[in-house]
Amino acid sequence: MRNSTKLILLCVATLAIIALFLGKGLDAHNYRFFLSRRIPKVLAILLAATAISWSSLVFQTVTNNRILTPSILGFDSLYVMIQVLLVVLAGGLSPLVIQPMLNFSVTTAIMAGLSLSLFAWYFYGKQRDLFSLLLIGIICSSLFSSVTGFFTMVIDPSEFMAIQASMFASFNNVNGALVYWTIAPMLLCLALLLKLAPKLDVLWLGPDNATSLGINVRKLTLQIMALVTVLISVATALVGPVLFFGLIVVSLTRQLFSSYQHRLLLPASSALAAFLLLTGQWIVENLMAFETTISVIINFVGGSYFLLLLARNKVN
Template identity: 30%
Template sequence: MEKNMLKKFLGISIIAGILFLAIIFLFYDSDMDFNYIIPHRMLRLATIIVSGICIANSSIIFQTITNNHLLVPSVMGYEAIYLVWQSLLILLFGTASIPFLGSLGIFVSSTIIVLVYALALHKYIFPLCKGDMYTFLLFGFIISLVLITSSQIIQLSINPGEYSVLQGMIQTSFNRADITTLVITMTIATASIFIIKNSLRILDVIVLGEYHAKSLGVNYSSYLNLWLVIIAILTAISTSLIGLTAFIGIFISNLTYSLTNSAKHKHILPLASLLTILIFMITELLVEHFFNYKITVNILVNLVCGTYFFLILLFKKNHV
């Protein structure tokens, strides 16, 4: 009973923190400009919320099916293929690709590229692994390294001016989305979250491992395929919406596990989503009002989360 009260108090506290930061985010230094500044900030706030939910759910579910708390979907190369695509756009079309495609065109094309890549992995690579998740992860890791190297080769052919534009396209940013992009993202994310919500008990069983899941009557292969598709969709839309996020998934998931001390996904997933939103809001406020845009959200998030990841590897080997 006491644990349930603590969990409720924790959840309420985080929600209160988010609401407080949201008010600051919307109205601080805005001159109460409801014609441009506040509507624009509302769009950014919605982007933070949607991307936070997508990243939290995809990271937690990926760790559930891999039974490893130090892995995130980017290990499969989803972010790497996004990086290659953005680099190719700049190489082939230069900075003209931005006004030509627009934010919606870049978002849609990036999402399609990531999903096609994920489908290719699922259709051609996964069957070769004969259901062995660890072999599949190894394939993904190797392909990810190849794609990152390919993007670096492409970037060497880009002139310095266009390279700086490319850096702006791949850094984590909540300023890219327009209302149309956000509506599309929210629709896809809502459908995915609905599927997840209706399968929370299955996730609780799958976390026990393949053998135990099958012995309890779960169609492990079918659900594994479903979760891989959901993860690919959530990762594709979050990456296309805000850019590369790297270590945030590891940081959020392990922090959530520590705070909830529970294996039930009905507790883990909502808290992870709230924590991701909270951290994104804190970093965005720091970048905007404290650092005055001298650093990016990507740098700040990766610094904190990368340090936490290092400490996990160093002191908490039991998390693996």
């Protein structure tokens, strides 16, 4: 089957599941109520799917590996940690915490600063191999989680309860207030990534060959990392951290679409991600009656897959 045919089929399947999601049990009387609840949710899942899949794919390209994603290196936990620190430092009733857009912008800005310096340390010091990077990532990630956990315990309980819902989004509790606000920065990032896509293709050849072909690898890497940070912030703000989802989606996309061109891989990965997330969420809501969350399923499947990749040592 040709790649374009596959992409079209995937988009049709995604549209079908969107229709299923939005359309269930609608009639002339209740549609306003249901749609006002469901549209932000579906939109949030679509945006998060795109943010996670695009950021993971381009991250793997610039770091020249097929196993690490921003989430595995602790970007998601960094986002959550910054949220908790904001509450601790500014107080639970501060506009920094309560106003979704302000909270999102401030968190993203701090995160961009931190992750870029973290990244500079990861990659510019000297050539580090993948496994030490993985170790550093896991250490950072658990450090961020521990800091988060620590302050969650220390914080005033009533204050914490009040802000918990808006701070820690999940698929069953999508952050609806933020959905429309994130569309503009998302679209900007996606447009910039599409513009950089041909250069990313050249990066497949490794940094030396890319330099020889006129790519300023350092500059491109920094640009991509800045965009990845914004995308991760969007995804984490909307649906919370999903550790292994990026890994699964990017891997599956590569297996389904045998192409090196980011201009195909990027849209394909977001269609696939949206399809998987919506289908999973539909199953959780309708077949399992909310008794589990899709994050649990993703982390179970993704974690097993991650172990498999490590065991087969197909890291490079």
